[in-house]
Amino acid sequence: MSGASVASGSKATEGDDETSWILDVVVRDKCIKVTCGDATQRVKWLGHVGIARYDEKNYQGWKILGVPTKITNREGLPIDMGGLISDVLKDGDTVYVSHSLEPHDAERQD
16 A cells, blocks of 8 residues: 555656746846746735845845836736736746836836
């Protein structure tokens, strides 16, 4: 029986890896890859994670940038920050985060 448990545990882990979403979150001049698991978080969470990780050393980017105020897609269209990531984005998408301590909206850098 223990062999069956181990085998099913391995399959679950492999399945988790396959369903893990990765999105590019652009904050100011940095593009930050964020792994989202099954993408059941709210879009606003992406903004908070991107802002925190902007400070690569301490993950305290909110001290410099504040909180997310708007998240847009590649076309510059706003994304509902209360929506589920899996409902409003696709795996591999890029989003742009504007924040409260920035005088203007984040600009796309192609």
